[in-house]
Amino acid sequence: MRKRLSCFLLALAMLVMVCPTRAEASSNIDLSRVKFSSGSEKLVFEFGDIQIEGEVHQKVPFTQGEINRFVKETLKEQGLTELDIKEANGKVEKARRASEFTKEDMERIKQNLLTTAEVTPVPEDAVTVFKVIDKYLSTTSWDDIGTASADLLEQSMTDQVKDTASGFVDRAGELGENVNLANEWMGALSSIISFCEMLADEQAHSRQKWQDIANGAEAKRLLNRFYEALQDKIDRYKRKSDQEGWAIDFNQAPGRRVFTFFSVGNNFQDWYLDMNMEQKSTNEFGSIAGEYEGHFTIRAANNMKEGFQKYTDAVLRHLDSKGVLGSGLKAYISQMSGAGFPTSFTPGAAGEAYIDRTISGSCEAAIAESGEITLSLHEDNDKTEVNISGVTSDLTTTIQENGVNAKIIITFELYASDEELKVKGTMTDSFGSAYGHGFSYSEGLGAGGKAGWDENIWKPWDGTKKTLKLAGE
Known part of the structure; x- marks a missing residue:
């Protein structure tokens, strides 16, 4: 043993x-x-010159x-x-x-x-x-x-x-x-x-x-x-x-651009995207590759305080050059300037300028094993809200001649309730002195006309390709 x-x-x-x-x-x-x-x-969701970041x-x-x-x-x-x-x-x-x-x-x-x-x-x-x-x-x-x-x-x-x-x-x-x-x-x-x-x-x-x-x-x-x-x-x-799979989420994801509106730059357009899709099919390994379905809502809000609302004189000059203000006003400006009386547009009141657009619908995406993504958007609703009011510019004429010192101010208002800008004269103010006597009087106006719309505001979305890709691709 x-x-x-x-x-x-x-x-x-x-x-x-x-x-x-x-x-x-x-x-x-x-x-x-x-x-x-x-x-x-x-x-990255991309359309026009806008890029918005989200995640899968x-x-x-x-x-x-x-x-x-x-x-x-x-x-x-x-x-x-x-x-x-x-x-x-x-x-x-x-x-x-x-x-x-x-x-x-x-x-x-x-x-x-x-x-x-x-x-x-x-x-x-x-x-x-x-x-x-x-x-x-x-x-x-x-x-x-x-x-x-x-x-x-x-x-x-x-x-x-x-x-x-x-x-x-x-x-x-x-x-x-x-x-x-x-x-x-x-x-x-x-x-x-x-x-x-x-x-x-x-x-x-x-x-x-x-x-x-x-x-x-x-x-x-x-x-x-x-x-x-x-x-x-x-x-x-x-x-x-x-087993639970993957989801695509953009939650109030922002994107911004600077744009011109009626020839005036320095306007800011902010886009906010909500896009939520769930994975409906995938491979046996539970990767991001597969088919996704869901809904999207994208909203554009415009801030024009530092552009359109601030430089209203540039807007009126642009409209005048297009003949929107009528031949009579053009003749008036030419006559007064020719007589040696400076006549030009100057900025007036900023007023309010609200332009908001919301687009929504269903969406699908397919993510391939290579990482390439195919995106389809189906727009079910497209609503634009416009409220422009109290935005003014003054056409000011200064007269200094033969004992007369006076100013004539014609106020023009820009306004809109839909995608159609309008302009009208609201008031004429004359004041100053002549031969030692002061004077001042005002006269209400009401004539106006249509100025059309600047489609550049929706340039990133309308008619552009919308793509979805992995960041860095």
Whole structure:
């Protein structure tokens, strides 16, 4: 019996020494399979010279933040802390270093084992044992080493040796006398602990090395249990994430341009896009590729306080050049200027200028595996609201001649309630002095005409191609 036990201990010692180990758990997280991205991709909706940014994102995002949450939950469920994991990793690494024996170490331990047992292995028993060892010489897994220990236990012991070994196994609290259960990884790791302790008892001067290996196996079991539970959480969440799919979202996403309106620049046009589509079909991997359906609403609001409303004189000059104000006014300006009386338009009241357009409808998008996106918009509603009022410009004539100092001011108002600008004269004010006597009088006017509309205001949308693409494409 002692010969067989010696043979077994020698084989087990050599197995532990020649099989390199690593600190990674077999159930550790493979980061290449875990989606650590933000769970979204930037999108650009483009029409005319306007670009609006949105995103396509996972409805149930799988982010680094989720991983961190799972780690905390798993630690709590396992009754562990981050410090416990750190210490376990340290023990596994220490065990790895302890298992790196030189040839001299191996020879010395072999001789010590043989000397301690005072026997030489029976040749036929050694052959049986070393055939088992051959199966595991290339392994890098602690779990496989544990399995090898169990196989050796089954194939190289008499009943009497089994009885002796079971005492060590009992102390690990895993296998009991039923050594056939050793093929499970929990038991396999227990066998490492038990037999390393047994070897430590046999070889006092190598005790620390074997104790470190035993501690490493125990720590590895803790890590395996933790990472296995963590991986299970990750896998279940990934399945949920993939099943829920992706969505395209633009939520009040802005875009801006500067434009001219009736020849006056420095007007600001702000577009706000709401476009929401859900993924209706995708591939088996739950990627962004697939078909999307939804609705969109886009609104354009115009701020013309620094343009059209501020430089109303430029608007009137433009309209006059187009003949909108009539030939009579043109003749008046020409006559007064020709007589040496400066006559020109000057800015008046800013008034109000509200022009708002809202377009809505359904939409579809198809994202190819290449990332190319095909977009279709179906406009169901297109409404424009216009309110221009109280926007004025003054045609001012200055007269200074033969004791007369006077001004004549004709006020023109720009107004509209739809996409048709109109202009009318509202008042003529004359005031000053003549030959030492002051005077002032006003006269209401009412004549006016249509000035048309500047279609440039909707240039980005009307008649242009609308595209959707991944940012950076």
